[in-house]
Amino acid sequence: MKDDLDLSTRNRIMQMLKTAGQLTTKDLTDQLGITGMAVRRHISILERDNLIESTTVRIPMGRPAAVYRLTDQADDYFPKNYHSVALDLLTELEVEAGETMVNHLFDLRKATLMQRYESKMVNKDLENRVAALSEIQNENGYMATWEKTGDSDYILTEYNCPISRVANKYNHACTCELNLFESLLEAKVSRSDCLAKGDNKCVYRIRPQQDR
Structure with a gap:
């Protein structure tokens, strides 16, 4: 008390x-x-x-x-309402320029994040790249954890998504995140659970590219 x-x-x-x-x-x-x-x-x-x-x-x-x-x-x-502002702006952009332009905006964000974080992956094996990605996501509020599930397989789990309300309406945001992870990790990445789709976490399975 x-x-x-x-x-x-x-x-x-x-x-x-x-x-x-x-x-x-x-x-x-x-x-x-x-x-x-x-x-x-x-x-x-x-x-x-x-x-x-x-x-x-x-x-x-x-x-x-x-x-x-x-x-x-x-x-x-103090409380913020960023997601509502972001949704309003994206909706206005969609009305004015169409969904293609909104998707292009998410593509640009993915390219920016790739440029920002790719230096953290240099000279690292897959396991250390997964660890680095988990750290990056934690710094951005995703509450991420990772674990090794096989000789070369990994699971990255995110228990929070700061952009879940935006991603719920604009699914291309999730597609871009998946593509970003594949580019940063230089690996095959698949998503089994997604917060934006109503699951209680985002779960990514990560495998070396040759294991396709």
Whole structure:
């Protein structure tokens, strides 16, 4: 229960800084109705997690005080609606230029990602390329894991898809991801499960090209 209360208090501090821009410890203490020691404890944790930062300012008729504000990283803490914006823009593009143009946009994204990540695959065997791809996908929020299932077969599993709502409407996004994996891994890749199609994960089977 105490952990929940602590988390709730830190959530309130984040919300207060989001709306006010910046606040001192005294501001936070007054608004939260808790002790200054408790506020400083929460501030210490938020600073440790790189969610808030401070600068020292001079206060009229008083000693300099620390003023706290949210970090750039803290922006990810607040709800976003990117998928709706992306879907609206893609729908507008489809109306204006047709589905072919939307698919071309996903093809361009695939080419960009290939260029961005191909250097991470240089001089690696298939197993290390699979590991590198899993790391890349984790950095992008896909919650990926991988395992070896045979002498030269691998399974890559993604438990989250940041673009699932977009891919649900525009299936070419999934096709491009599959093609990207084949190009990066220089292997044969097939998908058995897909989040965008209602499954609870995306599952890719990876085999050397000669095992086609």
